[in-house]
Amino acid sequence: MPKITFYPLGNADSVLLDLAGGEKVLFDFGDEHNADDKSDLRIDLTQAIRDNLADAQKDLIDVVAFTHLDRDHICGATALFWLNHAAKYQGADRIRIDEMWVPAASIVDDACEDEAKILQAEARHRLKVGKGIRVFSRPDVLKDWLGKQGLTVSDRSNCIVDAGTLVPTFSLAKHGVEFFVHSPFGHRLNVTEVVERNRDSIVVQATFEVQGEQTKVMLGSDVKWDHLQDIVAITKAHGRESRLDWDVFKLPHHCSYLSLAEEKGTDKTIPVEEIAWLYETNGNAGGIIVSTSWPIPLAGDDVQPPHRQAANYYKRIAGRKFIVTMEHPSSGNPKPLVIMIDHTKARVEGALAGGVSSVTSQSTPRAG
């Protein structure tokens, strides 16, 4: 049975998709917990991922997608994963990545620093070799960079996934899941001009199918309202409303009002029209909205997300569940949010679901 795990990481992202056939697809790796701070309630993501693989007796992750290279999406990744491009990232206890998914920017932009720079080196290495990578990009965007490596777009076309298509790695028939790419995308200004939009961020819709019943999951990266609005408009223009359908929605940017509209609002953010349509009209009954963030503040006006005004919008959408990762099941003791997908679509797994076996499926805390 497919399963989605959202880890409680504060304002950072990591979503693990366990496919029906045992494949694992990890979206982002933002391990910002502080091991020295005993009061830090964020999960030790590195350990959680190690435990998850150990429980499944796997030593690699089939796909790791870095939706973009901001710190809260990659923190700690270069310490955990085996990287092909340099021997110093190749210890015996590192976890191999069969296939890496990155947006165009992680290849072509030169502004990366720290871990982002290391992951960029890995992405570039894999693209150069032509194995174990998918770059989410309009092919033209990569032309110059590939040219400098003595390569053409057609040399690497099997590594490039454009918006409006399915990621070829998985299929409904074989894996029970398919990924439709919304972003990065091009925006057509007129007949001849296409402007590159949001090339630094991957947005996909995953469609799972169990016994003929489909469940759709939007993985929204950190896109701002104007990009989300464009995604809705372009997808509608292509008559692909079903690609905006959702049962589980990972909110962009930790419940930031900026993913709904330019104006925060005093008590509640009012989304722009296309985004209101996306959440209110196009989601399915019983849909689950997940804010990967710190608990929602009850009052005040923090600059940083989560914004209570945005949360107030999501909470009040009729027929949808709103769950905050750092509040699940309680803000005093957050645990990974597990969403099971079966022939009754998505459902939130209860705290006791694993029973005593949950003890043996993870490492014990350190004993003195």
Next chain:
Amino acid sequence: MTLEEVLAAHGPVVAPESLVAEKARRVAVAIREIAALEAILVDARERDGTSALVVDVEASIGQKPRNDIRSRERLLVAFDAADRSWPAVYALRAGFPTTVPHLNVAAPGLPPSLCLSVQPYAEVQRDWSPAYYIRLMRHWLEATARGDLHRPDQPVEPFLLEAAGTLIVPHRLVEEPANTSYRWAARQVGEKLYQVVPENEAPKSGADLAFMSQIAPPREHVIATVPQNIAALAALVNADGFDLVRSIKEQVRAWQAARLWNPIPTLLLQVPVTRTAGGPVERYEVRAFALAPSVVELGVRLGIIDRTVPAGALIGTEGNDGSGAALEVFNVHATLSRETAAIFNGESPATLSYVAIGAGALGSQLLMNLTRGGAPPSDVLDKDRLLPHNVARHLLLSDALGALKAEAVAHTLSSVVDDALPVRGSVADVLTSAADAVLSEAQLILDMSASVAVARRLAVDAPGAARRISLFLNPAGSDLVLLAEDVARTARLDHLEVQYYWSVSNEPALRGHLKADDGIRYGGGCRDVSGRIRQTTLAVHAGNGAAAFRRAASDPAASAFVWQLDELTGTVARAQLETRPMRAASVAQWTVFMSTALLDEVASRRAGKLPNETGGVLIGALDMQRQIAYLVGSVPAPSDSREWPTGYIRGSSGLRKAVTELCARVGGNLQYVGEWHSHPDGATTEPSEDDAIAYAWLAEALIAEGRPPIMLIVGAHDVRCIIHPAQGALALVA
């Protein structure tokens, strides 16, 4: 009953700590203290030996549940203060589904009652914890939401705690509509326990039930509520001109006419259940009701009998809708069908049709195993009668002494499952043509006759294309043997048998297999099982044999196995035997079958000695009656043999001892049957002058014994088989 009334019926709200039932107290405390239980205590109530908790239980429910279960359900959990039984669990939400599986059929007016477990209550005490109960309730809710609480192989048996009694009904009534011309009656088989039988099998008098059966119009759901009176029941099932009340009234008049006043009037209702409106009937839900304490009382309640008038007088029948006639419900159990017996045994319910020969110790017990697993034989053939010594190891008991085994075993097998077609018993002797009619009709023949003569007749002479499968014990009873022909019968039973002997003579693991202990002999054959054999050992073989027969029957290929029981440890080892088809040749009046293994062996020995000739003696079996020779093996050239490129003299050093020992190992079932030698490359297999002299020597010795002299000449490309006076040629198998 309204929700308020249901709650009030469980007494006033009390402090959870003051509840009488310890388990109720512990669950209440656990819910309050352990957030991970994901349940909320609403209140606690106490009344008359029942401690109740009202609890909101959280469950993981998908967006699109198959049944309308919500992610938070309010349940009332009523604990027996004396802790004698499972708590009763009621779902309090209005609109909670009432047509899902595993609801107890609740008393009238009560909310739906969840059947949490079929485990006996005493068995769960060792595992009990407050979390255990919460987990069970959550499991019920989550599995019902997914629609998979009810496993497909689980029969629907709504169970009622307070029932008028229990009614055992023929399984046919659940699977097909009752033949309306077929009348049913009930007979009492225990306290408040009745069995529905065809009317002609019911006792003529003294029945406590007056019985009527009806087929209701089809509907799409099971009836999960309990109608409180006849009018309510009629409202549930009446449709398309079906008028239950009128039918009951007519039946009361008929009972009156038959002077049945006092029996409990009982209605058996068959409700066809379809998946969709107007769709095909998938099964029949069978419900039974006690309509009143007596027929007279029913008549009074329906307004058609007036007590003030002498019995039998009827008054107006119109205008009474039955709402004054309270109902009681019977628990209904279906009899065991062949299919359900198979399912309970974890076997495929597909029909296996076979004729069984031999109802002795092994046969009778093995057939019972097969029959309990839903695979009874169509016929049992055996010509013996049951004698006292049989009972030590037989399905039948001493009350059947003197009975024909076939008939008594067939009768016993027929009473395992409620099958329309009983097992037939026949005393026809398989050694004569008396049984040929049965055999030629058979789809599969299972031979457990413990007789080589029977097996041979089945293999060679008996009619019918059905494959034969033989099961028998070795003389000591320690080993079970299976010989199964392939579907096309290319590996015939007699071929499997002689090759089995050869394996026994050769395989170190099978040493001693055919060596008999000193038994109490009643017969002569090596398969006779009247020796000192433990019933416990026989039971092991009867179990193994029944399973092996099913496996063999489901595999079109031939198979042959020996199971050896070590009685000291109970370990059973299995040896697989040769099943390759034998090569046939007709020579004069004789048919000669040669095993592939033998042909391989002589070819390889010839090749190993080239350019010299070589040879040895042939081991096999002879069927003088049918003029069949089976050649299965050889003893290699003794050390004093002499071999040249142009000739071969078979020596004799140690040969007699070797052959004697070999034949003894197989209980005399194999013997010396002739000689073989090779011709070099470039030579034909035509006998040379020397060969003719050698053959004459052989013929002289064997003809005197009344046996055919057999000589094989093995060349590069063919094998020649000579039986005086004719000659024949066989293709050599490379």
